[in-house]
Amino acid sequence: MAESARAVALRCLQRIEDEGAYANLAVPAALDATGLETRDRAFVTELVYGTTRMRRACDALVDRFVVSEPDAPTRRVLRLGAYQLAFAGVAAHAAVGETVALAPKRTRGFVNAVLRKVARIEMVWPDRATELSYPDWIVERLQRELGDEADAALRRMNLPAPVTVRDDGYTQDRASQWVAEAVGAERGERVLDLCAAPGGKSTAMAAGGAWVVAGELGAARVRLVQSNVDRLDADVDVVRADGTSPPFASGTFDRVLLDAPCSGLGALRRRPDARWRIRPEDLDDLVVLQSRLLRAAADLVRPGGLLVYSVCTLTAAESIDHPVPDGFEVVTDRPDGAWREYASGWRVLPQDDDTDGMVLIRYRRRAS
Numbered sequence: 613m614a615e616s617a618r619a620v621a622l623r624c625l626q627r628i629e630d631e632g633a634y635a636n637l638a639v640p641a642a643l644d645a646t647g648l649e650t651r652d653r654a655f656v657t658e659l660v661y662g663t664t665r666m667r668r669a670c671d672a673l674v675d676r677f678v679v680s681e682p683d684a685p686t687r688r689v690l691r692l693g694a695y696q697l698a699f700a701g702v703a704a705h706a707a708v709g710e711t712v713a714l715a716p717k718r719t720r721g722f723v724n725a726v727l728r729k730v731a732r733i734e735m736v737w738p739d740r741a742t743e744l745s746y747p748d749w750i751v752e753r754l755q756r757e758l759g760d761e762a763d764a765a766l767r768r769m770n771l772p773a774p775v776t777v778r779d780d781g782y783t784q785d786r787a788s789q790w791v792a793e794a795v796g797a798e799r800g801e802r803v804l805d806l807c808a809a810p811g812g813k814s815t816a817m818a819a820g821g822a823w824v825v826a827g828e829l830g831a832a833r834v835r836l837v838q839s840n841v842d843r844l845d846a847d848v849d850v851v852r853a854d855g856t857s858p859p860f861a862s863g864t865f866d867r868v869l870l871d872a873p874c875s876g877l878g879a880l881r882r883r884p885d886a887r888w889r890i891r892p893e894d895l896d897d898l899v900v901l902q903s904r905l906l907r908a909a910a911d912l913v914r915p916g917g918l919l920v921y922s923v924c925t926l927t928a929a930e931s932i933d934h935p936v937p938d939g940f941e942v943v944t945d946r947p948d949g950a951w952r953e954y955a956s957g958w959r960v961l962p963q964d965d966d967t968d969g970m971v972l973i974r975y976r977r978r979a980s
């Protein structure tokens with residue numbers, strides 16, 4: 613008999629939780645190997661993404677009825693069941709019945725009893741981080757950065773991202789499209805995208821007739837950029853290069869985009885497992901890397917040219933706290949998109965216009 617959607621989802625969860633697989637890779641790989649219909653495929657995605665995002669909340673729902681820690685496979689089935697009951701709107705009889713059947717034989721009775729209780733309780737959440745299902749540090753950090761608006765940002769990042777497709781068929785978040793537009797690449801200009809994979813912004817900038825060079829560090833990521841460039845037939849030269857010591861002469865580009873590696877705290881809805889993966893100390897390393905990339909990027913801009921810095925995070929340390937590069941001044945006119953003013957830059961929160969959260973800063977190199 614063909615494997616059910618819930619069984620496929622459970623296998624993905626096992627890979628994510630035990631093997632550290634990325635949800636956005638594990639799910640398509642599992643779906644490719646099944647004969648599931650479109651509706652069931654969507655259900656698998658929702659179950660895996662949702663259970664992964666809401667892992668902490670699901671555990672809290674279950675833990676009220678658990679005395680000693682269940683083994684990992686049993687815990688996984690309980691999470692999957694709790695997610696369906698509390699967050700996916702699945703009818704209790706189906707959520708419990710179909711999920712219990714996936715539990716190890718020896719714990720089926722236990723899983724059945726716990727899920728039936730979960731289906732009936734009114735949950736009183738112990739705190740915000742448990743209810744919204746984030747590690748404490750992310751909630752604290754975003755509360756510090758966003759104040760009263762942190763809650764709405766965290767809630768929005770628990771919902772799936774809408775699929776937005778460009779005219780050329782490339783799927784790209786709208787805030788990312790605004791960043792590419794803010795570079796303002798014009799026909800015939802030389803434009804560098806220093807950290808380019810998967811190539812969304814490079815290909816967008818090339819569409820207007822600019823000559824774009826896409827640099828990227830990782831070999832596999834370089835191949836990903838190249839395949840997107842080929843598919844879209846975009847005028848982009850793809851180069852494998854470390855952006856901290858790029859193989860280009862000073863001052864040779866009209867515009868440089870540094871879409872820097874970052875903590876991704878504004879784009880958590882896209883990567884359901886990311887919140888459990890990132891550690892607060894990673895931010896310190898990222899800030900150091902960003903500073904080095906920013907210095908290298910600035911050096912490549914010609915006098916009078918533009919440097920655009922962007923990150924899909926919401927923290928000041930990774931964006932507006934970076935000093936303005938020597939010889940540059942901040943560009944202050946409002947870019948297109950739902951940006952809010954944010955010190956020297958512009959920020960969009962996930963709840964503002966249903967995009968990823970992002971920060972954009974533009975610097976103009978003085979003419980001499």
Ligand SMILES: C[S@@+](CC[C@H](N)C(=O)[O-])C[C@H]1O[C@@H](n2cnc3c(N)ncnc32)[C@H](O)[C@@H]1O
Nearest residue numbers: 807808809810811812813828829854855871873
């Ligand atoms: C935010 S992503 C870029 C997204 C891309 N601009 C787009 O819109 O499709 C940052 C990229 O920087 C790359 N990266 C990290 N360190 C780098 C370095 N030292 N030099 C160049 N690229 C680097 C990462 O592999 C990742 O692909």
